[in-house]
Amino acid sequence: MNLPEDEREFCAWARELAVTELLPLAEQGDEGRVNRPLLRAMGRLGLLRALFGGAPESAPEDAAATQLCLLRETIAALSTEAETALALQGLGSYPILQSGRPDTVRRWIxxxxxGEVVASFALTEPGAGSDAAALALAAEADGDGWRLHGEKAWISNAPEAxxxxxxxxxxxxxxxxxVTAFxxxxxxxxxxxxxxxxxSPHPIGRLRFDGVRVGPDDVLGEVDGGFRVAMRTLDLFRPSVGAFTLGMARAAxxxxxxxxxxxEAYGGHLADQQAVAHHLARMATRLEAARHLVYAAARAYDAGSPQGEVTKSAAMAKYFATESAQAIVDQCVQLHGARALERGHLLEHLYRDVRAPRIYEGATxxxxxxxxxxLLRERTTP
Structure with a gap:
């Protein structure tokens, strides 16, 4: 897929920083823990500001979703650890930026x-994963605020955020x-x-709330309007989950x-075998189709398209890209053979990391x- 010149320049900028600055820090981190030196470097380099459409001169203007996808795909092809550290900062903080009171935004953003403040998006519960509307974490009235009682599970960056x-x-x-967001x-x-x-390539944990006090200034959006806050955030980030897996599939x-x-095999090279060549062709075609869906969804978001169109495009992008990436990485392991399963091999690493995106932020x-x-709503809408 051909990109405009400004987007190509932006990807080149992000790739250079990832290679020279991020990879060494990512390799020094502890698996399953927040890598704070890595996040601070991302902040210093402008990568975290770029999450929301800000930053370098080469960055596309007014293209938050597209820029997010470009960032995630570019960095994922080099380091899944660095990519998820960056993306989770955006996912956890975007509702604050989008719907927080001015003082709340100034306090956290x-x-x-x-990169000094680690953010986290805490939606999922033991009994409310795919059915997010079934949330049970209770916010009980307490004066002008609330007390939170209950549990969250499988929360990225928890419990260190x-x-x-x-x-x-x-x-x-x-x-x-x-539901209300806080x-x-x-x-x-x-x-x-x-x-x-x-x-998973990033830290995940469980949270317990035993009478945690939140006040009116901590509300994001409107009371009882938290589900809209969550869905607006997911409409932005779901295509970029697809972009994340595109980067992994491209590397594989x-x-x-x-x-x-x-x-060398059978008197020539493996690529001389028609079956192998056809596998390459199918994988490349599937990857290109997924990339078109991802960036179409991102551009629909940036263009301010109708909400239903944005939601449908985001779902299509996440579904097709994550499923395609899983299939591509699996086939790449097959073509490499046993060496791809050795601990530390690129394919072994990608094979583990590509699985989780098919579940989080809405399973396939x-x-x-x-x-x-x-689709059915479109059919019945005049």
């Missing part, structure tokens, strides 16, 4: 942009209509947590093309349901 965007139920028995400090009294050991395919072009089957819902 400068630190997020500098400095600020959490937390979604809690302020009105019982109302599903999506009774900005909750990581050191709030009554908030505890623990790490979880998951097959590039390594596999090099491998089959030089690996959820995306299919969203697409079907929007």
């Amino acid at each position: 400068p630190g997020v942009v500098s 400095d600020v959490y965007t937390v979604f809690a139920r302020t009105t019982p028995d109302t599903r999506a209509r009774g 900005a909750v400090p990581g050191d709030a009294a009554g908030l505890t947590g623990e790490h979880l050991d998951l097959l 395919l590039d390594a596999t093309i090099d491998h089959v072009a030089t690996r 089957d959820v995306q299919l349901s969203i697409i079907a819902r929007e």
Whole structure:
């Protein structure tokens, strides 16, 4: 897919920084833990500001979703650890930037942009994953504020984050209509947590809320309007999850093309085998189709397209790109053979990391349901 010159320059800028500055720091981090030196470097280099459409002279203007996808795809092809550290800062802080009171934005966003404040998006619960409207974390009225009671699970950057965007139920028995979003400090009294050991390139944990106090200034958006805050955030970030997996698939395919072009077998090279060549062709075609869907969804968001179109495009992009990346990486492992399963091999690393994106921010089957819902809505809308 051909990109405009300004977007190509932006990708080149991000790639250069990733190679020279981020890779050494990513390699020094502890697996499953927040890498604060890496985040501070991202802040110093302007990468975190670029998450929201800001920054270098080469950056596209007014293209937050497109720029986010370009960043994630570019960096993912080099380091999944660096990519997820960057993306989670955006996911955790975007609801604050989008819907926070001015004082709340001033309290948290400068630190997020500098890399000094670690942000986290806390939506999922043990009993509310794909069915996000089934949230049970209770926000009980307490004077002019609330007390949070309950648990969150499989939360990225938990329990190490400095600020959490937390979604809690302020009105019982109302599903999506009774959820409110709050900005909750990581050191709030009554908030505890623990790490979880998951097959994922980033830290994930569990949070427990034992009477955590939040006030009216901590509300993001409107009381009982938190579900809209969550969905607007996901509409922005779902295409970029697809972009993340595009970067992984591109790295896997590039390594596999090099491998089959030089690996001697059957009196020639593996690439001489028609079956192998056809696998390459199918993978490249699928990758290119996924890239078109991802950037079409990002550009629809940036253009201010109707909400239903944005939601459907985001779901299509995440569904097709994540499923395609999984299939591509799997086939690349097959073409490499046993060497790709050795601990530390690029394909072994990508094979582990490519699985989680098919689940988080809405599993594949959820995306299919969203697409079907929007198709039927379009049919009945005059």
